[in-house]
Amino acid sequence: MAIKRCRAVQFVTVPLLIAFGAAAACTPARDQEADSRPPTRGQVIPALPFDHILTYDELTTLLRDWAAARPDICEVGTVGTSPGGRELWFVTITNKATGPAIEKPALLVDGNMHALEWTGGVAALNFIWRIVRDYDTDERIRRLVDTRAVYVLPRASPDGVEATLRQGRIVRSVLRPDPGGAPVPGLRMGDIDGDGQVVFMRFRDPSGPWKVHPGEPRLLVAREPDEAGGEYWRVVPEGTIPGYDGDTITVPPALEGLDFGIFFPDDRDLLPPGGAPGPDANLVPEVAAYVAAIRARPNIVAHVTCHSFGGGILTPPVNPTEPMPPSDGQAYAAMGEKAAALMNYDVMSYLDLRAGQRLEVHISTEIGWMYNALGIYSFITEFWNPLRAAGIALKGRMSLWLGGLHPVEDELRLLRWNDEALGGKGFVAWHAFDHPQLGPVEIGGWDKVHYWYNVPFDRLEQEVAPHADWLIFLALSSPRLEIRAFSAEPMEKDDWRVRLVVENSGWLPTSVSQQALDRKIVGGVVAELALPPGARPVDGDLRREIGQLTGRSEQRSTATWWGYSPGTPERAVVEWRVVAPAGAKISVTASHARAGTARASLLLQRARAR
Numbered sequence: 001m002a003i004k005r006c007r008a009v010q011f012v013t014v015p016l017l018i019a020f021g022a023a024a025a026c027t028p029a030r031d032q033e034a035d036s037r038p039p040t041r042g043q044v045i046p047a048l049p050f051d052h053i054l055t056y057d058e059l060t061t062l063l064r065d066w067a068a069a070r071p072d073i074c075e076v077g078t079v080g081t082s083p084g085g086r087e088l089w090f091v092t093i094t095n096k097a098t099g100p101a102i103e104k105p106a107l108l109v110d111g112n113m114h115a116l117e118w119t120g121g122v123a124a125l126n127f128i129w130r131i132v133r134d135y136d137t138d139e140r141i142r143r144l145v146d147t148r149a150v151y152v153l154p155r156a157s158p159d160g161v162e163a164t165l166r167q168g169r170i171v172r173s174v175l176r177p178d179p180g181g182a183p184v185p186g187l188r189m190g191d192i193d194g195d196g197q198v199v200f201m202r203f204r205d206p207s208g209p210w211k212v213h214p215g216e217p218r219l220l221v222a223r224e225p226d227e228a229g230g231e232y233w234r235v236v237p238e239g240t241i242p243g244y245d246g247d248t249i250t251v252p253p254a255l256e257g258l259d260f261g262i263f264f265p266d267d268r269d270l271l272p273p274g275g276a277p278g279p280d281a282n283l284v285p286e287v288a289a290y291v292a293a294i295r296a297r298p299n300i301v302a303h304v305t306c307h308s309f310g311g312g313i314l315t316p317p318v319n320p321t322e323p324m325p326p327s328d329g330q331a332y333a334a335m336g337e338k339a340a341a342l343m344n345y346d347v348m349s350y351l352d353l354r355a356g357q358r359l360e361v362h363i364s365t366e367i368g369w370m371y372n373a374l375g376i377y378s379f380i381t382e383f384w385n386p387l388r389a390a391g392i393a394l395k396g397r398m399s400l401w402l403g404g405l406h407p408v409e410d411e412l413r414l415l416r417w418n419d420e421a422l423g424g425k426g427f428v429a430w431h432a433f434d435h436p437q438l439g440p441v442e443i444g445g446w447d448k449v450h451y452w453y454n455v456p457f458d459r460l461e462q463e464v465a466p467h468a469d470w471l472i473f474l475a476l477s478s479p480r481l482e483i484r485a486f487s488a489e490p491m492e493k494d495d496w497r498v499r500l501v502v503e504n505s506g507w508l509p510t511s512v513s514q515q516a517l518d519r520k521i522v523g524g525v526v527a528e529l530a531l532p533p534g535a536r537p538v539d540g541d542l543r544r545e546i547g548q549l550t551g552r553s554e555q556r557s558t559a560t561w562w563g564y565s566p567g568t569p570e571r572a573v574v575e576w577r578v579v580a581p582a583g584a585k586i587s588v589t590a591s592h593a594r595a596g597t598a599r600a601s602l603l604l605q606r607a608r609a610r
């Protein structure tokens with residue numbers, strides 16, 4: 001497989017006004033035509049290339065260039081270092097002039113938790129690119145960056161992605177043995193004919209389960225239950241079989257099958273009776289570092305992990321033991337509907353996806369940890385559906401199709417799609433090869449790396465583009481604490497009545513989810529008055545607990561009394577009596593870990609007598 005290594009950089013520019021004050025100049029190679037939009041003078045923001053997957057070095061350069069071009073809103077940090085010595089780049093986006101990220105509700109996005117699922121990593125990068133590119137011109141992006149924060153871990157497994165780029169084969173998360181597993185003998189996948197691709201091997205076997213389709217010699221179809229006497233085949237992944245005994249072949253879980261997703265902390269309270277928790281995050285340094293970074297940011301209210309493939313959005317619950325309060329289910333549905341509308345993807349729970357599987361097996365996941373233990377709305381996006389691209393109308397769940405429960409006609413259609421739409425590049429023609437253990441075999445089959453796990457490069461940008469719109473929508477759906485009014489009324493002498501009105505101007509409640517309330521993992525709004533020296537409160541504390549404020553998420557319909565909450569449940573008033581000299585400056589801070597921090601101050605002034 002020829003993975004392109006060229007560095008294709010396009011440019012757009014930001015207006016001079018914004019570029020003024022940019023800290024560092026970036027000097028990318030000017031080897032491509034400029035972006036189609038009219039150029040303006042200013043700091044150059046290099047475009048995200050869609051014609052190849054960035055190497056780690058290219059990724060590092062691009063992120064630094066973006067941050068250098070927009071230091072006012074974009075910062076590149078790291079949450080740790082991989083065992084391969086690569087940084088886990090972590091991008092923070094917010095308008096620094098309107099407050100630090102930690103004081104704003106935040107959306108967290110990650111990509112390449114699974115190494116080969118490049119499309120997910122590109123989608124995470126595209127979100128950053130979209131924001132830094134359009135901040136000046138897109139009202140929604142400006143509002144997002146001015147009032148919220150975005151965190152992006154674009155490449156959760158830099159070692160794994162680098163391995164897939166170098167070896168061109170399926171690697172789950174990283175090329176490292178599962179710390180909990182012992183090596184198992186059997187077939188080792190690899191490129192044995194040296195064409196750069198790792199596909200499949202087929203060889204004749206009188207008791208084999210496959211036969212060649214009569215009208216399509218590339219296609220192997222199942223031998224009939226009562227069939228004998230024909231030419232039959234066996235199919236295994238391309239690779240070698242150390243210690244082959246001449247009769248039996250086992251295909252063990254790949255050495256590189258380590259899956260970061262199962263190392264996120266389980267909520268142990270939700271394990272089924274006798275159920276075992278997933279493995280410890282500390283066994284995987286990348287996951288441990290990411291988990292620590294998430295725990296250090298209690299302002300995260302929503303999360304999306306970007307994967308491929310499937311063309312769907314997955315939500316909790318993952319396991320049947322995980323409760324979801326109805327209001328959370330409704331919020332998830334509303335957010336999922338938006339995704340479905342923008343991307344034409346299916347939205348379903350992970351548990352629904354498991355239909356037909358053994359549900360008593362507990363599955364540990366990143367989204368399960370985020371929602372169950374942290375009360376954060378967490379989603380998996382599975383980009384790209386090759387079946388849909390080939391015009392196959394799925395009659396049931398895609399998981400059933402992938403399990404082989406589909407008509408042969410679908411597979412013929414896929415091959416026609418390869419020939420017509422992909423120019424034949426998606427399916428490697430079967431070709432003879434003399435295998436060191438098996439003897440004569442044929443090597444060929446679907447290029448799963450480029451056409452199944454990932455959207456082809458020529459369709460990549462259009463596939464991920466609407467996802468950025470959904471992420472903007474999600475971030476803007478978060479709660480947002482604001483000060484509606486802050487005033488002081490003179491009572492007598494130096495006695496003042498100070499009044500604060502706070503409100504949640506966001507869609508979600510300040511608690512974000514009922515799950516967070518039920519599990520007592522989120523505190524309420526706190527208002528705290530700051531007085532100058534010599535001033536003092538007359539009654540009560542300067543610090544007041546306000547509790548939670550609702551958002552608009554449960555205001556669904558005025559058709560009945562049940563679809564909305566009348567009044568102003570998103571608003572609260574706090575009053576203090578203070579003694580302070582006229583002319584003194586008093587300040588207030590209203591804060592909530594998830595809904596953000598708002599500040600106001602005023603000068604104590606008596607109305608002038610007429």
Ligand SMILES: [Zn+2]
Pocket residue numbers: 114117307308
């Ligand atoms: Zn994945």
